Amino acid sequence: MAKAPETVSVNDQRFLAGQAAFEEITGLRSSEFLDGLKDLAPAIGRFVMEWEFADVYGQSSLDLRTRELIMVAGCVALGATAAPILKLRIGSALRAGVSRQEIIDTIIQIGIAAGVPAALAAIQSAGEVFAVLDA
Incomplete structure (x- = not known):
């Protein structure tokens, strides 16, 4: 049976969009920010990328x-x-x-x-x- 091609989920798209926005806005590498959280609370890093930078920043009229x-x-x-x-x-x-x-x-x-x-x-x-x- 052939292996299905890998797809990027909506959440992964949000995460990647958030990372790109984070880097553009802050001038910092998102990986450094995320690495600082990976041992304590990796989920909050993902929330920041998806919610703050992809959703809120990505859809604001401001x-x-x-x-x-x-x-x-x-x-x-x-x-x-x-x-x-x-x-x-x-x-x-x-x-x-x-x-x-x-x-x-x-x-x-x-x-x-x-x-x-x-x-x-x-x-x-x-x-x-x-x-x-x-x-």
Whole structure:
């Protein structure tokens, strides 16, 4: 009996589309992100690729700059617990054409709702991202 050709499932298509979007948006290799989760929670890496990057990013009416500013704002509101993801999103926002000043102004604006400590922690994170880029 002949072996059926391998097909790519819908979920695999979503995963691959998410990986491509992740790499385009963040400038990072998706395999590095996924490898960081493989021993603890590999499923969340797949969820991030499929849901966040393939579904949400792939079907939004918002332009990439706006989406990245929203992600920066959301991470700022979460405070210091979101610092590693905030740094990733600041880099993604810069790649999407958001200026450094727009990032700082977004952080300050969110500080009104999230509080000064959250804003100060986010400004420190932004400074760290900017310093790496300037090095």
